[in-house]
Amino acid sequence: MTFDILSKVSWSDEHQERIDKYFKGQCSEWTKTSLAPLRKDLRAGLLKLQNYTCAYCRRALSHEIGRNEIDHIIAKAIDGMARFTYERINLVAICKRCNKNKSDKPVLMRALTNHCSYPISPDDYLWVHPYIHRYSEHIKIHEGYIFEPIGGRSNKARAEALINACGLSSMPEVEKRRAFESISYASDLHLSVLTAIGQYPHIADNELAKMIIDARAELTGSSHETILNMIVGVRSASFELIEKAVRAASL
Ligand SMILES: [Zn+2]
Structure with a gap:
Protein backbone atom coordinates (compact mmCIF):
# COMPACT_ATOMS: atom_id res chain seq x y z
CA MET A 1 0.00 0.00 0.00
CA THR A 2 1.49 3.28 -1.03
CA PHE A 3 0.98 6.76 0.43
CA ASP A 4 -1.81 9.10 -0.68
CA ILE A 5 -0.44 12.46 0.50
CA LEU A 6 2.85 13.29 2.22
CA SER A 7 2.79 15.12 5.54
CA LYS A 8 4.25 18.60 5.37
CA VAL A 9 7.55 18.47 7.19
CA SER A 10 10.43 20.76 8.11
CA TRP A 11 14.12 20.04 8.21
CA SER A 12 15.53 19.07 11.57
CA ASP A 13 17.01 22.07 13.45
CA GLU A 14 20.50 20.76 12.72
CA HIS A 15 19.89 20.45 8.96
CA GLN A 16 18.13 23.82 8.77
CA GLU A 17 21.10 25.45 10.51
CA ARG A 18 23.46 23.94 7.95
CA ILE A 19 21.34 25.11 5.04
CA ASP A 20 21.10 28.63 6.46
CA LYS A 21 24.80 28.75 7.15
CA TYR A 22 25.84 27.83 3.63
CA PHE A 23 23.23 29.61 1.62
CA LYS A 24 21.93 32.50 3.66
CA GLY A 25 18.57 32.37 1.87
CA GLN A 26 20.10 32.00 -1.59
CA CYS A 27 19.81 28.21 -1.78
CA SER A 28 20.68 27.29 -5.31
CA GLU A 29 23.60 24.88 -5.18
CA TRP A 30 21.89 21.52 -4.82
CA THR A 31 25.06 19.48 -5.26
CA LYS A 32 27.06 21.34 -2.58
CA THR A 33 29.49 18.66 -1.28
CA SER A 34 29.29 19.69 2.34
CA LEU A 35 25.52 19.13 2.26
CA ALA A 36 25.86 15.55 0.98
CA PRO A 37 25.04 13.97 4.40
CA LEU A 38 21.87 16.07 4.56
CA ARG A 39 20.80 14.92 1.08
CA LYS A 40 21.55 11.32 2.06
CA ASP A 41 19.28 11.61 5.13
CA LEU A 42 16.59 13.26 3.03
CA ARG A 43 16.65 10.49 0.41
CA ALA A 44 16.46 7.74 3.03
CA GLY A 45 13.62 9.54 4.84
CA LEU A 46 11.62 10.18 1.67
CA LEU A 47 11.97 6.60 0.43
CA LYS A 48 10.62 5.36 3.73
CA LEU A 49 7.72 7.84 3.84
CA GLN A 50 6.85 7.05 0.23
CA ASN A 51 6.99 3.29 0.81
CA TYR A 52 9.70 3.08 -1.85
CA THR A 53 7.35 4.27 -4.61
CA CYS A 54 7.75 7.10 -7.10
CA ALA A 55 5.66 10.14 -6.12
CA TYR A 56 4.34 10.51 -9.67
CA CYS A 57 3.93 7.10 -11.32
CA ARG A 58 3.67 5.28 -7.97
CA ARG A 59 5.78 2.41 -9.24
CA ALA A 60 8.37 0.71 -7.05
CA LEU A 61 11.63 2.58 -6.48
CA SER A 62 14.68 0.63 -5.63
CA HIS A 63 16.55 2.18 -2.73
CA GLU A 64 19.88 1.50 -4.38
CA ILE A 65 21.75 4.69 -5.22
CA GLY A 66 21.18 5.69 -8.83
CA ARG A 67 17.78 3.98 -9.16
CA ASN A 68 15.81 6.87 -7.67
CA GLU A 69 16.20 10.62 -7.78
CA ILE A 70 15.19 13.65 -5.75
CA ASP A 71 12.84 15.91 -7.68
CA HIS A 72 12.43 19.63 -7.09
CA ILE A 73 8.66 19.88 -7.57
CA ILE A 74 9.00 23.54 -8.56
CA ALA A 75 12.09 23.17 -10.76
CA LYS A 76 15.05 25.11 -9.39
CA ALA A 77 16.16 25.93 -12.95
CA ILE A 78 13.07 28.10 -13.57
CA ASP A 79 13.85 31.78 -13.31
CA GLY A 80 13.63 32.97 -9.70
CA MET A 81 12.80 29.51 -8.31
CA ALA A 82 16.29 28.61 -7.11
CA ARG A 83 15.27 29.98 -3.73
CA PHE A 84 13.20 26.80 -3.24
CA THR A 85 16.14 24.45 -3.86
CA TYR A 86 16.25 23.36 -0.22
CA GLU A 87 12.59 24.04 0.60
CA ARG A 88 11.66 20.81 2.33
CA ILE A 89 8.17 20.37 0.83
CA ASN A 90 9.55 21.03 -2.64
CA LEU A 91 11.50 17.76 -2.45
CA VAL A 92 10.26 14.31 -3.31
CA ALA A 93 11.69 10.95 -4.42
CA ILE A 94 10.83 9.87 -7.95
CA CYS A 95 11.95 7.34 -10.55
CA LYS A 96 14.50 8.11 -13.25
CA ARG A 97 11.91 7.88 -16.01
CA CYS A 98 9.54 10.44 -14.43
CA ASN A 99 12.46 12.76 -13.67
CA LYS A 100 13.73 12.63 -17.23
CA ASN A 101 10.25 13.32 -18.66
CA LYS A 102 9.24 16.00 -16.16
CA SER A 103 12.54 17.84 -16.42
CA ASP A 104 11.98 21.56 -15.70
CA LYS A 105 8.33 21.72 -16.74
CA PRO A 106 6.27 24.35 -14.89
CA VAL A 107 3.87 23.16 -12.17
CA LEU A 108 2.46 26.51 -11.00
CA MET A 109 -0.76 28.16 -12.17
CA ARG A 110 0.92 31.55 -12.34
CA ALA A 111 4.38 33.04 -12.00
CA LEU A 112 5.45 33.99 -8.48
CA THR A 113 6.69 37.35 -7.44
CA ASN A 114 10.30 37.49 -6.34
CA HIS A 115 9.94 37.37 -2.60
CA CYS A 116 6.78 35.40 -1.90
CA SER A 117 7.03 32.23 0.11
CA TYR A 118 6.45 28.69 -1.09
CA PRO A 119 2.90 28.30 -2.46
CA ILE A 120 0.82 25.82 -0.46
CA SER A 121 -2.73 26.36 -1.67
CA PRO A 122 -4.15 23.50 -3.82
CA ASP A 123 -5.26 26.07 -6.40
CA ASP A 124 -1.70 27.33 -6.87
CA TYR A 125 -0.81 24.23 -8.86
CA LEU A 126 -1.32 22.93 -12.39
CA TRP A 127 -0.01 19.70 -11.02
CA VAL A 128 -0.70 17.02 -8.40
CA HIS A 129 1.63 18.15 -5.61
CA PRO A 130 2.55 15.16 -3.39
CA TYR A 131 2.36 17.27 -0.19
CA ILE A 132 -0.72 19.31 -1.10
CA HIS A 133 -3.08 17.08 -3.12
CA ARG A 134 -4.40 13.59 -2.50
CA TYR A 135 -3.26 11.34 -5.34
CA SER A 136 -6.35 9.13 -4.96
CA GLU A 137 -8.62 12.12 -5.71
CA HIS A 138 -6.80 12.79 -8.99
CA ILE A 139 -5.50 9.58 -10.53
CA LYS A 140 -6.71 6.00 -10.59
CA ILE A 141 -4.15 3.44 -11.66
CA HIS A 142 -5.47 0.37 -13.44
CA GLU A 143 -3.43 -2.83 -13.74
CA GLY A 144 -0.33 -1.06 -12.46
CA TYR A 145 0.33 1.07 -15.54
CA ILE A 146 -2.85 2.62 -16.95
CA PHE A 147 -3.38 6.11 -15.49
CA GLU A 148 -6.89 7.59 -15.45
CA PRO A 149 -7.55 11.22 -14.45
CA ILE A 150 -10.51 11.35 -12.04
CA GLY A 151 -12.46 13.82 -9.88
CA GLY A 152 -13.81 17.29 -10.70
CA ARG A 153 -12.61 19.48 -13.53
CA SER A 154 -9.61 20.98 -11.74
CA ASN A 155 -8.55 17.62 -10.30
CA LYS A 156 -8.67 16.07 -13.76
CA ALA A 157 -6.69 18.96 -15.22
CA ARG A 158 -3.98 18.53 -12.59
CA ALA A 159 -3.94 14.77 -13.17
CA GLU A 160 -3.63 15.24 -16.93
CA ALA A 161 -0.77 17.69 -16.46
CA LEU A 162 1.14 15.13 -14.40
CA ILE A 163 0.32 12.22 -16.73
CA ASN A 164 1.44 14.20 -19.77
CA ALA A 165 4.57 15.71 -18.24
CA CYS A 166 5.80 12.36 -16.92
CA GLY A 167 4.84 10.50 -20.10
CA LEU A 168 2.64 8.08 -18.15
CA SER A 169 0.28 7.40 -21.07
CA SER A 170 3.04 5.51 -22.82
ZN1 LIG B 1 7.89 7.55 -11.70
Whole structure:
Protein backbone atom coordinates (compact mmCIF):
# COMPACT_ATOMS: atom_id res chain seq x y z
CA MET A 1 0.00 0.00 0.00
CA THR A 2 1.49 3.28 -1.03
CA PHE A 3 0.98 6.76 0.43
CA ASP A 4 -1.81 9.10 -0.68
CA ILE A 5 -0.44 12.46 0.50
CA LEU A 6 2.85 13.29 2.22
CA SER A 7 2.79 15.12 5.54
CA LYS A 8 4.25 18.60 5.37
CA VAL A 9 7.55 18.47 7.19
CA SER A 10 10.43 20.76 8.11
CA TRP A 11 14.12 20.04 8.21
CA SER A 12 15.53 19.07 11.57
CA ASP A 13 17.01 22.07 13.45
CA GLU A 14 20.50 20.76 12.72
CA HIS A 15 19.89 20.45 8.96
CA GLN A 16 18.13 23.82 8.77
CA GLU A 17 21.10 25.45 10.51
CA ARG A 18 23.46 23.94 7.95
CA ILE A 19 21.34 25.11 5.04
CA ASP A 20 21.10 28.63 6.46
CA LYS A 21 24.80 28.75 7.15
CA TYR A 22 25.84 27.83 3.63
CA PHE A 23 23.23 29.61 1.62
CA LYS A 24 21.93 32.50 3.66
CA GLY A 25 18.57 32.37 1.87
CA GLN A 26 20.10 32.00 -1.59
CA CYS A 27 19.81 28.21 -1.78
CA SER A 28 20.68 27.29 -5.31
CA GLU A 29 23.60 24.88 -5.18
CA TRP A 30 21.89 21.52 -4.82
CA THR A 31 25.06 19.48 -5.26
CA LYS A 32 27.06 21.34 -2.58
CA THR A 33 29.49 18.66 -1.28
CA SER A 34 29.29 19.69 2.34
CA LEU A 35 25.52 19.13 2.26
CA ALA A 36 25.86 15.55 0.98
CA PRO A 37 25.04 13.97 4.40
CA LEU A 38 21.87 16.07 4.56
CA ARG A 39 20.80 14.92 1.08
CA LYS A 40 21.55 11.32 2.06
CA ASP A 41 19.28 11.61 5.13
CA LEU A 42 16.59 13.26 3.03
CA ARG A 43 16.65 10.49 0.41
CA ALA A 44 16.46 7.74 3.03
CA GLY A 45 13.62 9.54 4.84
CA LEU A 46 11.62 10.18 1.67
CA LEU A 47 11.97 6.60 0.43
CA LYS A 48 10.62 5.36 3.73
CA LEU A 49 7.72 7.84 3.84
CA GLN A 50 6.85 7.05 0.23
CA ASN A 51 6.99 3.29 0.81
CA TYR A 52 9.70 3.08 -1.85
CA THR A 53 7.35 4.27 -4.61
CA CYS A 54 7.75 7.10 -7.10
CA ALA A 55 5.66 10.14 -6.12
CA TYR A 56 4.34 10.51 -9.67
CA CYS A 57 3.93 7.10 -11.32
CA ARG A 58 3.67 5.28 -7.97
CA ARG A 59 5.78 2.41 -9.24
CA ALA A 60 8.37 0.71 -7.05
CA LEU A 61 11.63 2.58 -6.48
CA SER A 62 14.68 0.63 -5.63
CA HIS A 63 16.55 2.18 -2.73
CA GLU A 64 19.88 1.50 -4.38
CA ILE A 65 21.75 4.69 -5.22
CA GLY A 66 21.18 5.69 -8.83
CA ARG A 67 17.78 3.98 -9.16
CA ASN A 68 15.81 6.87 -7.67
CA GLU A 69 16.20 10.62 -7.78
CA ILE A 70 15.19 13.65 -5.75
CA ASP A 71 12.84 15.91 -7.68
CA HIS A 72 12.43 19.63 -7.09
CA ILE A 73 8.66 19.88 -7.57
CA ILE A 74 9.00 23.54 -8.56
CA ALA A 75 12.09 23.17 -10.76
CA LYS A 76 15.05 25.11 -9.39
CA ALA A 77 16.16 25.93 -12.95
CA ILE A 78 13.07 28.10 -13.57
CA ASP A 79 13.85 31.78 -13.31
CA GLY A 80 13.63 32.97 -9.70
CA MET A 81 12.80 29.51 -8.31
CA ALA A 82 16.29 28.61 -7.11
CA ARG A 83 15.27 29.98 -3.73
CA PHE A 84 13.20 26.80 -3.24
CA THR A 85 16.14 24.45 -3.86
CA TYR A 86 16.25 23.36 -0.22
CA GLU A 87 12.59 24.04 0.60
CA ARG A 88 11.66 20.81 2.33
CA ILE A 89 8.17 20.37 0.83
CA ASN A 90 9.55 21.03 -2.64
CA LEU A 91 11.50 17.76 -2.45
CA VAL A 92 10.26 14.31 -3.31
CA ALA A 93 11.69 10.95 -4.42
CA ILE A 94 10.83 9.87 -7.95
CA CYS A 95 11.95 7.34 -10.55
CA LYS A 96 14.50 8.11 -13.25
CA ARG A 97 11.91 7.88 -16.01
CA CYS A 98 9.54 10.44 -14.43
CA ASN A 99 12.46 12.76 -13.67
CA LYS A 100 13.73 12.63 -17.23
CA ASN A 101 10.25 13.32 -18.66
CA LYS A 102 9.24 16.00 -16.16
CA SER A 103 12.54 17.84 -16.42
CA ASP A 104 11.98 21.56 -15.70
CA LYS A 105 8.33 21.72 -16.74
CA PRO A 106 6.27 24.35 -14.89
CA VAL A 107 3.87 23.16 -12.17
CA LEU A 108 2.46 26.51 -11.00
CA MET A 109 -0.76 28.16 -12.17
CA ARG A 110 0.92 31.55 -12.34
CA ALA A 111 4.38 33.04 -12.00
CA LEU A 112 5.45 33.99 -8.48
CA THR A 113 6.69 37.35 -7.44
CA ASN A 114 10.30 37.49 -6.34
CA HIS A 115 9.94 37.37 -2.60
CA CYS A 116 6.78 35.40 -1.90
CA SER A 117 7.03 32.23 0.11
CA TYR A 118 6.45 28.69 -1.09
CA PRO A 119 2.90 28.30 -2.46
CA ILE A 120 0.82 25.82 -0.46
CA SER A 121 -2.73 26.36 -1.67
CA PRO A 122 -4.15 23.50 -3.82
CA ASP A 123 -5.26 26.07 -6.40
CA ASP A 124 -1.70 27.33 -6.87
CA TYR A 125 -0.81 24.23 -8.86
CA LEU A 126 -1.32 22.93 -12.39
CA TRP A 127 -0.01 19.70 -11.02
CA VAL A 128 -0.70 17.02 -8.40
CA HIS A 129 1.63 18.15 -5.61
CA PRO A 130 2.55 15.16 -3.39
CA TYR A 131 2.36 17.27 -0.19
CA ILE A 132 -0.72 19.31 -1.10
CA HIS A 133 -3.08 17.08 -3.12
CA ARG A 134 -4.40 13.59 -2.50
CA TYR A 135 -3.26 11.34 -5.34
CA SER A 136 -6.35 9.13 -4.96
CA GLU A 137 -8.62 12.12 -5.71
CA HIS A 138 -6.80 12.79 -8.99
CA ILE A 139 -5.50 9.58 -10.53
CA LYS A 140 -6.71 6.00 -10.59
CA ILE A 141 -4.15 3.44 -11.66
CA HIS A 142 -5.47 0.37 -13.44
CA GLU A 143 -3.43 -2.83 -13.74
CA GLY A 144 -0.33 -1.06 -12.46
CA TYR A 145 0.33 1.07 -15.54
CA ILE A 146 -2.85 2.62 -16.95
CA PHE A 147 -3.38 6.11 -15.49
CA GLU A 148 -6.89 7.59 -15.45
CA PRO A 149 -7.55 11.22 -14.45
CA ILE A 150 -10.51 11.35 -12.04
CA GLY A 151 -12.46 13.82 -9.88
CA GLY A 152 -13.81 17.29 -10.70
CA ARG A 153 -12.61 19.48 -13.53
CA SER A 154 -9.61 20.98 -11.74
CA ASN A 155 -8.55 17.62 -10.30
CA LYS A 156 -8.67 16.07 -13.76
CA ALA A 157 -6.69 18.96 -15.22
CA ARG A 158 -3.98 18.53 -12.59
CA ALA A 159 -3.94 14.77 -13.17
CA GLU A 160 -3.63 15.24 -16.93
CA ALA A 161 -0.77 17.69 -16.46
CA LEU A 162 1.14 15.13 -14.40
CA ILE A 163 0.32 12.22 -16.73
CA ASN A 164 1.44 14.20 -19.77
CA ALA A 165 4.57 15.71 -18.24
CA CYS A 166 5.80 12.36 -16.92
CA GLY A 167 4.84 10.50 -20.10
CA LEU A 168 2.64 8.08 -18.15
CA SER A 169 0.28 7.40 -21.07
CA SER A 170 3.04 5.51 -22.82
CA MET A 171 3.66 3.26 -19.79
CA PRO A 172 1.84 0.20 -21.25
CA GLU A 173 4.05 0.30 -24.37
CA VAL A 174 7.17 0.82 -22.26
CA GLU A 175 6.20 -2.12 -20.03
CA LYS A 176 5.60 -4.36 -23.05
CA ARG A 177 8.89 -3.33 -24.67
CA ARG A 178 10.75 -4.13 -21.45
CA ALA A 179 9.00 -7.49 -21.17
CA PHE A 180 9.88 -8.33 -24.79
CA GLU A 181 13.54 -7.49 -24.14
CA SER A 182 13.68 -9.58 -20.94
CA ILE A 183 12.15 -12.52 -22.79
CA SER A 184 14.55 -12.16 -25.74
CA TYR A 185 17.73 -11.78 -23.70
CA ALA A 186 17.13 -14.47 -21.05
CA SER A 187 19.70 -17.26 -21.37
CA ASP A 188 17.13 -20.03 -21.78
CA LEU A 189 13.47 -20.52 -22.47
CA HIS A 190 12.48 -21.49 -18.92
CA LEU A 191 14.15 -18.45 -17.47
CA SER A 192 12.56 -16.20 -20.07
CA VAL A 193 9.06 -17.49 -19.26
CA LEU A 194 9.59 -17.23 -15.50
CA THR A 195 11.02 -13.70 -15.80
CA ALA A 196 8.13 -12.54 -17.96
CA ILE A 197 5.53 -13.98 -15.62
CA GLY A 198 7.23 -12.79 -12.44
CA GLN A 199 8.12 -9.28 -13.54
CA TYR A 200 5.16 -8.40 -15.71
CA PRO A 201 2.09 -9.66 -13.86
CA HIS A 202 -0.18 -7.10 -15.53
CA ILE A 203 0.32 -8.28 -19.09
CA ALA A 204 -2.54 -10.57 -20.09
CA ASP A 205 -1.70 -14.26 -20.61
CA ASN A 206 -2.66 -14.19 -24.30
CA GLU A 207 -0.47 -11.23 -25.04
CA LEU A 208 2.43 -12.68 -23.07
CA ALA A 209 2.18 -15.98 -24.97
CA LYS A 210 2.35 -14.12 -28.30
CA MET A 211 5.32 -12.10 -27.05
CA ILE A 212 7.21 -15.21 -25.95
CA ILE A 213 6.69 -16.93 -29.32
CA ASP A 214 7.81 -13.80 -31.20
CA ALA A 215 10.85 -13.23 -28.98
CA ARG A 216 12.28 -16.77 -28.80
CA ALA A 217 13.70 -18.26 -32.00
CA GLU A 218 13.49 -21.81 -30.60
CA LEU A 219 9.70 -21.47 -30.42
CA THR A 220 9.16 -20.81 -34.11
CA GLY A 221 6.27 -23.03 -35.14
CA SER A 222 5.10 -23.67 -31.55
CA SER A 223 1.41 -23.34 -31.00
CA HIS A 224 -0.01 -20.38 -29.11
CA GLU A 225 -2.02 -22.76 -26.96
CA THR A 226 1.05 -24.68 -25.76
CA ILE A 227 2.74 -21.50 -24.54
CA LEU A 228 -0.50 -20.21 -23.05
CA ASN A 229 -0.89 -23.45 -21.07
CA MET A 230 2.68 -23.07 -19.84
CA ILE A 231 1.98 -19.55 -18.58
CA VAL A 232 -1.30 -20.51 -16.92
CA GLY A 233 0.45 -23.51 -15.32
CA VAL A 234 3.29 -21.44 -13.90
CA ARG A 235 0.92 -18.76 -12.63
CA SER A 236 -1.42 -21.16 -10.87
CA ALA A 237 1.49 -23.14 -9.40
CA SER A 238 2.96 -19.92 -8.00
CA PHE A 239 -0.33 -18.95 -6.44
CA GLU A 240 -0.58 -22.32 -4.73
CA LEU A 241 2.93 -21.97 -3.37
CA ILE A 242 2.29 -18.42 -2.18
CA GLU A 243 -0.95 -19.40 -0.50
CA LYS A 244 0.77 -22.32 1.18
CA ALA A 245 3.54 -20.06 2.46
CA VAL A 246 1.03 -17.49 3.71
CA ARG A 247 -0.92 -20.16 5.55
CA ALA A 248 2.28 -21.56 7.04
CA ALA A 249 3.41 -18.11 8.20
CA SER A 250 0.15 -17.37 9.99
CA LEU A 251 0.25 -20.65 11.96
ZN1 LIG B 1 7.89 7.55 -11.70
